[in-house]
Amino acid sequence: MTLVRTANSAQGRGAAWTLTARGRCCESGVEGKGDLLTMWLYLAALVGLYYLLRWYRERQVVSHLRDKYVFITGCDSGFGNLLARQLDLRGLRVLAACLTEKGAQKLKGQTSDRVETVILDVTNTQSIAAATQWVKERVGDRGLWGLVNNAGTFHPFGYTDWLKIDTYMSTLQVNLIGLIEVTLSMLPLVKSAQGRIVNVSSIPGRLALFGTVYCCSNYGVEAFSDVLRRELQHFGVKVSIVEPGCFRTEMTDLQKASETMKQVWKEVPPHIKETYGQKFFDAYFETTSKGLSQISPNMSLVTDCMEHALTSVHPRT
Numbered sequence: 473m474t475l476v477r478t479a480n481s482a483q484g485r486g487a488a489w490t491l492t493a494r495g496r497c498c499e500s501g502v503e504g505k506g507d508l509l510t511m512w513l514y515l516a517a518l519v520g521l522y523y524l525l526r527w528y529r530e531r532q533v534v535s536h537l538r539d540k541y542v543f544i545t546g547c548d549s550g551f552g553n554l555l556a557r558q559l560d561l562r563g564l565r566v567l568a569a570c571l572t573e574k575g576a577q578k579l580k581g582q583t584s585d586r587v588e589t590v591i592l593d594v595t596n597t598q599s600i601a602a603a604t605q606w607v608k609e610r611v612g613d614r615g616l617w618g619l620v621n622n623a624g625t626f627h628p629f630g631y632t633d634w635l636k637i638d639t640y641m642s643t644l645q646v647n648l649i650g651l652i653e654v655t656l657s658m659l660p661l662v663k664s665a666q667g668r669i670v671n672v673s674s675i676p677g678r679l680a681l682f683g684t685v686y687c688c689s690n691y692g693v694e695a696f697s698d699v700l701r702r703e704l705q706h707f708g709v710k711v712s713i714v715e716p717g718c719f720r721t722e723m724t725d726l727q728k729a730s731e732t733m734k735q736v737w738k739e740v741p742p743h744i745k746e747t748y749g750q751k752f753f754d755a756y757f758e759t760t761s762k763g764l765s766q767i768s769p770n771m772s773l774v775t776d777c778m779e780h781a782l783t784s785v786h787p788r789t
């Protein structure tokens with residue numbers, strides 16, 4: 473295969489590059505088509521080779537998984553809960569943070585006695601400091617191999633001016649400020665293990681289509697993680713972002729979502745309500761409920777990505 477420069481002299485306009493298998497310029501239309509086909513075949517082979525190499529690179533797993541500690545926030549339910557169980561089965565040392573004692577007890581009943589739990593509210597500085605100390609006592613000089621910032625809340629139900637400022641603040645407090653504070657607190661432990669940080673964002677962290685407050689919090693997570701990744705590469709720490717689509721968890725529970733939507737609408741001040749009208753809300757309610765009833769129940773699509781970020785020698789970051 474050779475790259476040949478062909479003059480476009482008939483039209484007197486400069487020159488063009490043509491890829492030929494035979495290393496010469498093609499004159500006839502039939503040969504030209506053949507060469508084009510050859511070029512596409514080479515391109516397809518190159519793309520195939522790229523994916524093959526990527527697959528081979530990413531499937532290499534880090535050693536001594538059984539000695540590695542991973543701290544996960546928000547393990548009461550959903551992805552955090554499933555990830556804790558999944559990593560336990562894989563043999564890692566799971567340090568699972570739950571918001572409630574009930575959640576922690578439930579998880580303990582579902583896992584081996586290698587899994588340890590702690591109560592953590594990511595909006596509370598003392599709670600974060602206490603959890604960090606608890607982790608430090610367990611990991612010792614080895615440091616913390618993995619930090620998974622998974623805890624989150626989802627409040628997209630309603631238009632921008634239907635929501636109160638308190639809702640904006642509480643969502644940002646959990647999804648963004650909480651994630652940042654937990655990261656800052658645990659960072660020395662992750663650095664000393666040259667470990668991994670996995671931050672959970674979402675599609676609305678890339679595409680701001682609906683749910684302003686949720687989008688804002690996730691855009692923040694994306695920005696924080698992107699900068700952190702660049703800064704921490706000098707310390708051998710890898711930072712990944714996991715961006716799930718829509719999955720069936722506590723957060724997207726149809727019953728709860730319906731109640732939230734109705735409650736939000738009920739509390740919208742009358743002068744704002746008038747500008748939308750009841751019909752508008754009814755249509756919004758129906759569309760959102762329909763959307764939520766059709767989401768994927770396969771949460772392991774997400775936890776497999778988290779596991780990859782924690783266990784692959786070359787995780788996708």
Ligand SMILES: NC(=O)c1ccc[n+]([C@@H]2O[C@H](COP(=O)([O-])OP(=O)(O)OC[C@H]3O[C@@H](n4cnc5c(N)ncnc54)[C@H](OP(=O)(O)O)[C@@H]3O)[C@@H](O)[C@H]2O)c1
Nearest residue numbers: 546548549550551593594623624674716718719721722723
């Ligand atoms: N489900 C989806 O479709 C989806 C899509 C994209 C991204 N995500 C993200 O995935 C992550 C996990 O969500 P999920 O879908 O698994 O929902 P989930 O089942 O509700 O899990 C969220 C977890 O965070 C905990 N949490 C809430 N506030 C907290 C706080 N202040 N401090 C500590 N923990 C707190 C919750 O505890 P309680 O259960 O006790 O409240 C729960 O364990 C979130 O960051 C979410 O934004 C989810």
